Amino acid sequence: MTTIPIPEGSPFGLANLPYGVFSSPGGAPRVGVRAGDSVVDLARALGDEVFARPSLNAFMAQGHERWAEVRSRVTEMVSGEVPGDAVFAVDAVTLHLPFEVADYVDFYASEHHASNLGRLFRPDAEPLMPNWKHLPVGYHGRAGTVVVSGTGIVRPRGQRKAPADAAPTFGECRRLDIEAELGFVVGTGSLLGTPIGCDDFARHVFGAVLVNDWSARDIQAWEYVPLGPFLGKSFATSVSPWVVPLAALEHARVPTPPQDPEPLPYLRESAPWGLDVDLAVEWNGEVVSRPPYREMYWSPAQMLAHLTVNGASARTGDLYASGTISGPAREQRGAFIELTWGGKEPVKVNGEERTFLEDGDEVVISATAPGPDGARIGFGDVRGRVLPAAH
Structure with missing residues (x-):
C-alpha cells in the first residue's frame, strides 16, 4: 500500500478527483482518477471490472447513486492508502479520449x-x-x-x-x-x-x-x-x-x-x-x-x-x-x-x-x-x- 502526496494548492485535490482514461507503457487503456500528480487505476484499486474498459461509458451508465458511491470510496481511499500497483505518475501515462461520444x-x-x-x-x-x-x-x-x-x-x-x-x-x-x-x-x-x-x-x-x-x-x-x-x-x-x-x-x-x-x-x-x-x-x-x-x-x-x-x-x-x-x-x-x-x-x-x-x-x-x-x-x-x- 502507498499514500498519494497531493501538493498544497493542487487543482487536483480531494475536492476534485476527475475521471479519465489512461494507459501505462505496454498496458491497455482503462479508467483512472487523478489525485495531485498521480493517476489511480480504479480497476485495480477498487477491484471492479467496469473500470477496466477503454471509456467511462459503462460506469456512467450505472447512474447517479453509483457515481456518488464511487466518489465517496475514492475520496476515502485517496485520503488514506492505495494499492501501490494502482498508482502511476501522470507524466508517465498516455491519456485517451475519456468517453465514447454518442452524439x-x-x-x-x-x-x-x-x-x-x-x-x-x-x-x-x-x-x-x-x-x-x-x-x-x-x-x-x-x-x-x-x-x-x-x-x-x-x-x-x-x-x-x-x-x-x-x-x-x-x-x-x-x-x-x-x-x-x-x-x-x-x-x-x-x-x-x-x-x-x-x-x-x-x-x-x-x-x-x-x-x-x-x-x-x-x-x-x-x-x-x-x-x-x-x-x-x-x-x-x-x-x-x-x-x-x-x-x-x-x-x-x-x-x-x-x-x-x-x-x-x-x-x-x-x-x-x-x-x-x-x-x-x-x-x-x-x-x-x-x-x-x-x-x-x-x-x-x-x-x-x-x-x-x-x-x-x-x-x-x-x-x-x-x-x-x-x-x-x-x-x-x-x-x-x-x-x-x-x-x-x-x-x-x-x-x-x-x-x-x-x-x-x-x-x-x-x-x-x-x-x-x-x-x-x-x-x-x-x-x-x-x-x-x-x-
Whole structure:
C-alpha cells in the first residue's frame, strides 16, 4: 500500500478527483482518477471490472447513486492508502479520449459572443436574432470528429467565397479559428419522447470537460445560410482528457445573468446552474484571453432541457457544449474572430500581429473553478496544434 502526496494548492485535490482514461507503457487503456500528480487505476484499486474498459461509458451508465458511491470510496481511499500497483505518475501515462461520444451538440449561449458576432455580420441590424433570448440556440456537430487534447488539427479544405469574389473557390481554410467552451457529458440518458427537465440536470449529467470547437470561418460564412454550420465546424472538436464530476462543481454554482424576458416554463430552474469557471486561452504560449463562464446567459441545465423538450432522447456519452464563452471586455473574448474583430484589429502574439491561426500554431485552453475552503478545481487543459492541409 502507498499514500498519494497531493501538493498544497493542487487543482487536483480531494475536492476534485476527475475521471479519465489512461494507459501505462505496454498496458491497455482503462479508467483512472487523478489525485495531485498521480493517476489511480480504479480497476485495480477498487477491484471492479467496469473500470477496466477503454471509456467511462459503462460506469456512467450505472447512474447517479453509483457515481456518488464511487466518489465517496475514492475520496476515502485517496485520503488514506492505495494499492501501490494502482498508482502511476501522470507524466508517465498516455491519456485517451475519456468517453465514447454518442452524439454532439454545440450551443450559442453567450450573449456577449452572440452580440459581438451580430455587430460584426449585421452592423445595421439588432445584434441578437429575435429568438435568442427565448431559447438556447444550437446545432448538431459530428461525434466522430471529437478528439482528445493533444491531437493535431489538420487545416480543413472546402468552398469559400469572399464578398468581393464573383464565385466560390475551393481550397484550404484561410480564417482558421478557435472557440473556448465548456462541455457537458451525459451519464444517463432518457427515453425517446421523454424530456429532461431543468431540475433533473444533475441526475443525468456526469461531469464537464473543456472544449475547443475549431472553426473554419471562411468556409462557415459561405455555407451557413440557410441551414447553419456544417463543414466549417465538423472537421475537429478537441476535449480535455479529464472529466470533472458535476459533484465537484457545487461550490462553483452561481446564478445565471438576469434572463429577460422570463423563459418559458420548461426553461425555468428552481436553483440555477450558472457556473463560476475562469478560462485562459494561450496562443503559442501567450495568454491572449480570459473568458469567464459565469457570464453565460443560458445554463447547462436549460441547454439539456431544450435539447430534449421535443422528445429527442439523450444517451450515455452524449456531449453538448456551451458555445464560445465571452465576457464584456475585449480581453474576455473566447474566439479569435471576436478578439480581432473579424481580422481588422490584430492582437500581439509574441511580438507579432496576428488575426487567424497559421500552420504550426498551438492553442491551449485551461480552466479552474472555486472549490470548498478556498480550493481551486482544475480542468487541466485542452490543446491542439495546427497541421498543414492534406492534399
